[in-house]
Amino acid sequence: MAVYCFYLFDRTGTCLCYYEWNRxxxxxxxxxxxxxxxxxxxxxxxxxVKLSPDPxxxxxTFFVTDVYALHYFETPTGLRFVLITSHDCGSVDVTRHxxxxxxxxxxxxxxxxxxYVKGSKIDYELFLSKLDSYxxxxxxx
Amino acid sequence: MGLQYLFVINKAxxxxxxxxxxxxxxxxxxxxxxxxxxxxxxMQLLVQQLSPEPSDHGFGIVTLETESYxxxxxxxxxxxxxxxxxxxxxxxxxxxxxxxxVIYADYVMKNPFYExxxxxxxxxxEAHLKRLVDKYNNRVNV
Numbered sequence: 001m002a003v004y005c006f007y008l009f010d011r012t013g014t015c016l017c018y019y020e021w022n023r024x025x026x027x028x029x030x031x032x033x034x035x036x037x038x039x040x041x042x043x044x045x046x047x048x049v050k051l052s053p054d055p056x057x058x059x060x061t062f063f064v065t066d067v068y069a070l071h072y073f074e075t076p077t078g079l080r081f082v083l084i085t086s087h088d089c090g091s092v093d094v095t096r097h098x099x100x101x102x103x104x105x106x107x108x109x110x111x112x113x114x115x116y117v118k119g120s121k122i123d124y125e126l127f128l129s130k131l132d133s134y135x136x137x138x139x140x141x
Numbered sequence: 142m143g144l145q146y147l148f149v150i151n152k153a154x155x156x157x158x159x160x161x162x163x164x165x166x167x168x169x170x171x172x173x174x175x176x177x178x179x180x181x182x183x184m185q186l187l188v189q190q191l192s193p194e195p196s197d198h199g200f201g202i203v204t205l206e207t208e209s210y211x212x213x214x215x216x217x218x219x220x221x222x223x224x225x226x227x228x229x230x231x232x233x234x235x236x237x238x239x240x241x242x243v244i245y246a247d248y249v250m251k252n253p254f255y256e257x258x259x260x261x262x263x264x265x266x267e268a269h270l271k272r273l274v275d276k277y278n279n280r281v282n283v
Binding site for chain 1: 146165166167169173177180181183184185187188189190191192195196197198199200201202203204205206207208209210212226253258
């Protein structure tokens with residue numbers, strides 16, 4: 001059980017926030033990794049919507065590989081929340097925490113921050129520490 | 142509950158077999174199927190690259206879940222990829238794909254007229270696949 005990292009993208013594909021906990025393979029180039037991640041999500045989303053019997057419900061919630069699980073949540077405004085955990089945390093319950101991160105961390109500490117300009121990178125200490133403590137409190141951490 | 146779609150992709154990423162297994166499944170044109178198969182192949186490479194931990198085997202996605210269906214993928218050592226979509230809460234999809242692989246090995250690979258990496262048009266494979274799908278769907282619906 002482990003949580004590796006968190007990504008937040010806006011609708012244009014800009015990475016608003018990246019935070020990592022215990023990942024053993026470090027990143028060579030963070031911006032490359034974020035672009036690849038967004039590209040993969042974009043392809044994955046199109047793919048899964050197309051295969052869905054009901055196109056309105058075809059958005060992926062999570063996937064599991066042999067090493068990790070990726071949890072995905074998107075808002076109607078196009079924000080994409082991604083949490084990467086170890087592969088044994090692959091369940092819908094973990095994905096639901098992303099909704100809470102949106103409501104309790106992003107809305108409270110980024111959107112309600114008067115200095116925050118929408119679409120810019122979020123590097124407020126308060127936001128990051130709340131995110132950190134929220135994720136550390138998860139049962140799968 | 143039941144199976145929806147089965148795809149088989151060769152190691153170069155092109156579609157060699159697709160089959161709609163249920164009335165619930167979306168209607169896909171042959172072009173869509175080709176497109177989906179190559180997207181899946183490309184995505185698998187990215188998924189492995191994005192891994193936060195080093196991987197020993199390098200499977201990509203094994204299970205994918207959405208709000209309306211699940212997808213299970215299986216890649217044996219030869220690089221062929223099988224993936225199946227099914228209604229939510231369908232169980233034993235991994236076992237189903239393994240059975241599909243067994244009949245693939247028996248009736249496609251052992252067919253002397255089958256050329257490697259070409260689309261599969263083998264009657265006995267289709268017949269056995271149909272039997273397997275029926276058996277599986279019956280077991281799921283009981």
